[in-house]
Amino acid sequence: MAIPIKHEDAETVAEFPRLIERCHFCQARTRWWHENTNNPVCPGCSKLHKVAELPDWGKAIRAYKRKQRTTSPA
């Protein structure tokens, strides 16, 4: 099963024209992302790999935010 990817929106590209991440698999510079895990994945690799091969940064970030919510004063 291929990885569903999403292109960075035009606003982000305009705001950060020099911020280009490298594909998790082939290190090619890309503006395509797998949204749920927050990993850059180029269109070529998205067809050859599956989501389970990506580290889930999304989950780590969500856990971090959850922790911040619970530890910050109400």
Ligand SMILES: [Zn+2]
């Ligand atoms: Zn790639």
